[in-house]
Amino acid sequence: MSPSDYSRDEIMTVTAARQLRNGAVCFVGIGLPSAACNLARLTHAPDLVLIYESGTVGTQPVVLPLSIGDSELAETATCIVPLPEIFAHYLQRGRIDIGFLGAAQIDRFGNLNSTVIGEYAHPQVRLPGAGGAPEIAANAHEVLVVMKQTARSFVARLDFRTSCGYLDGGGARRARQLPGAGPKAVITDFGVLRPNAASEELELTALYPGVTVESARAATGWPLSVARTLELVPPPEPRELTVLRDLHARTQAAHVRPIHIELPS
Amino acid sequence: MRLLPLQDAIATYVQDGASLALEGFTHLIPFAAGHEIIRQQRRGLHLIRMTPDLVYDQMIGMGCATRLTFSWGGNPGVGSLHRLRDAVEHGWPQPLALAEFTHAEMAVAYQAGASGLPCGVMRRQVATDLASVPGASVRDLRCPFTGAALALVPALQPDVTILHAQQIDARGNVLIRGIVGAAKEAALAARQLLVTVEEQVETLRTDMNAVILPAWVVTAASIVPGGAYPSYAQGFYPRDNGFYLAWDEIARDRTAFKAWMERHVLAVADHAAMLRRLGVAA
Numbered sequence: 001m002s003p004s005d006y007s008r009d010e011i012m013t014v015t016a017a018r019q020l021r022n023g024a025v026c027f028v029g030i031g032l033p034s035a036a037c038n039l040a041r042l043t044h045a046p047d048l049v050l051i052y053e054s055g056t057v058g059t060q061p062v063v064l065p066l067s068i069g070d071s072e073l074a075e076t077a078t079c080i081v082p083l084p085e086i087f088a089h090y091l092q093r094g095r096i097d098i099g100f101l102g103a104a105q106i107d108r109f110g111n112l113n114s115t116v117i118g119e120y121a122h123p124q125v126r127l128p129g130a131g132g133a134p135e136i137a138a139n140a141h142e143v144l145v146v147m148k149q150t151a152r153s154f155v156a157r158l159d160f161r162t163s164c165g166y167l168d169g170g171g172a173r174r175a176r177q178l179p180g181a182g183p184k185a186v187i188t189d190f191g192v193l194r195p196n197a198a199s200e201e202l203e204l205t206a207l208y209p210g211v212t213v214e215s216a217r218a219a220t221g222w223p224l225s226v227a228r229t230l231e232l233v234p235p236p237e238p239r240e241l242t243v244l245r246d247l248h249a250r251t252q253a254a255h256v257r258p259i260h261i262e263l264p265s
Numbered sequence: 266m267r268l269l270p271l272q273d274a275i276a277t278y279v280q281d282g283a284s285l286a287l288e289g290f291t292h293l294i295p296f297a298a299g300h301e302i303i304r305q306q307r308r309g310l311h312l313i314r315m316t317p318d319l320v321y322d323q324m325i326g327m328g329c330a331t332r333l334t335f336s337w338g339g340n341p342g343v344g345s346l347h348r349l350r351d352a353v354e355h356g357w358p359q360p361l362a363l364a365e366f367t368h369a370e371m372a373v374a375y376q377a378g379a380s381g382l383p384c385g386v387m388r389r390q391v392a393t394d395l396a397s398v399p400g401a402s403v404r405d406l407r408c409p410f411t412g413a414a415l416a417l418v419p420a421l422q423p424d425v426t427i428l429h430a431q432q433i434d435a436r437g438n439v440l441i442r443g444i445v446g447a448a449k450e451a452a453l454a455a456r457q458l459l460v461t462v463e464e465q466v467e468t469l470r471t472d473m474n475a476v477i478l479p480a481w482v483v484t485a486a487s488i489v490p491g492g493a494y495p496s497y498a499q500g501f502y503p504r505d506n507g508f509y510l511a512w513d514e515i516a517r518d519r520t521a522f523k524a525w526m527e528r529h530v531l532a533v534a535d536h537a538a539m540l541r542r543l544g545v546a547a
Contacts, residue, residue: 053368054290054291054292054444054446065342066509066510067504068291068341069444070503070504071292071499082447083445084373087368088372088387091369092387092388120398123354126350128338128345130337130365130367131337131367134393138388160394163393254506259495259502260502261502263490264464
């Protein structure tokens with residue numbers, strides 16, 4: 001399969017899905033993380049346990065939810081628990097293997113901003129805010145981040161640190177004794193970044209076919225290091241692409257279906 | 266529990282300047298109640314909600330609120346709440362003071378409020394700038410037993426919590442099915458609890474572990490079919506994701522927003538009339 005057979009969004013989602021091992025318990029954010037987790041569940045990881053912060057545990061949606069609490073998630077869940085329990089009994093108690101996050105900005109140590117661009121008191125752009133991310137970033141055994149790589153989103157300095165990665169690196173996170181290990185991989189539309197074992201700075205460890213190191217560097221707001229061995233990400237398998245495209249097609253059809261409510265006469 | 270028309274329930278129990286939690290996590294969002302508050306032109310409200318959603322975007326844009334306590338303020342899966350952003354970024358139609366938490370913190374705050382505690386406790390999240398923004402209220406505590414680093418979150422006890430639910434029985438007990446979010450905690454934390462429901466039935470036919478708010482914790486209830494639209498009521502109607510997608514364009518522009526609210530909320534008598542005007546109900 002050549003790069004013209006799939007989009008960068010598609011290989012990014014496929015690559016993110018491949019990071020998820022069968023049987024893992026995964027706390028899922030909406031958008032790209034949700035697409036990747038469900039692709040994994042529908043391909044190599046049928047026993048992946050998906051938990052959404054709305055309280056749906058072990059959900060198996062047929063279409064991707066637009067929101068974190070669509071009825072699709074409730075109807076296909078093992079159980080639905082109150083939201084305070086999801087955060088206390090599942091996340092804080094340490095029952096989540098993988099937290100899957102996105103953000104507006106990320107820095108070289110995998111810290112994330114989803115709060116504001118500009119000053120907090122006088123923001124240029126008010127972003128939605130923290131949601132579940134700070135506790136997911138702190139408590140999940142490991143974290144995966146999926147986001148598009150641009151010089152505006154991969155920044156030298158965050159405008160606001162909503163959720164922690166490796167803080168200032170070099171063991172700073174371990175010293176703070178956070179329960180989880182931190183971001184294990186950042187999957188972008190160029191390839192994959194992973195933390196350097198010593199410095200904990202994110203470095204480019206894998207590229208998609210046809211993508212150059214120079215273009216990845218140009219899409220990064222700090223001088224991006226490249227791992228000693230740079231891998232080539234295998235292109236999507238035909239089955240992965242078929243399942244992903246079917247999932248998106250079902251989702252789009254579901255999201256435009258008109259709603260009718262019967263009112264008593 | 267008093268069974269009242271929604272207009273009367275809002276007129277009686279929601280005062281200018283009140284702290285108000287319209288809860289429901291994506292599911293069972295009490296839109297009809299929010300719209301009635303807009304129609305009755307309440308002012309100076311302190312709005313509390315984990316996810317402000319479109320209902321608070323509308324109330325903020327219509328000038329009802331001066332303060333917002335929240336933990337995630339976006340249009341889920343779509344993007345920004347443009348009216349919320351306009352209030353924060355440009356003070357339109359008036360400035361909006363923020364008290365911002367994480368979901369986990371806000372869940373703890375509601376639980377503390379529902380438990381009659383002044384604050385709730387959780388593990389300390391040392392690593393977020395949220396701890397140091399103006400108005401941040403989470404405080405550190407050392408566990409006296411283990412020395413563990415803990416965080417204290419002040420309790421939330423809204424003057425009024427408003428929920429939407431599926432059913433109320435003849436005696437006034439209220440049933441919530443499906444995703445429940447922090448609705449139960451927000452309900453029991455409040456000084457007064459208003460509920461809108463899809464329907465009244467003689468008896469609630471449900472599992473013995475169901476989420477039920479007993480009649481004697483409910484201040485007043487109103488029967489409002491479709492009252493959660495454009496969010497949803499499990500077992501009654503699905504979320505109108507098309508509307509959530511369309512709202513992005515409507516809310517982006519002040520004039521388009523005002524025109525939409527005028528035509529669909531202010532110029533109609535009630536929620537049923539709005540549903541008919543939108544073509545959602547016949």
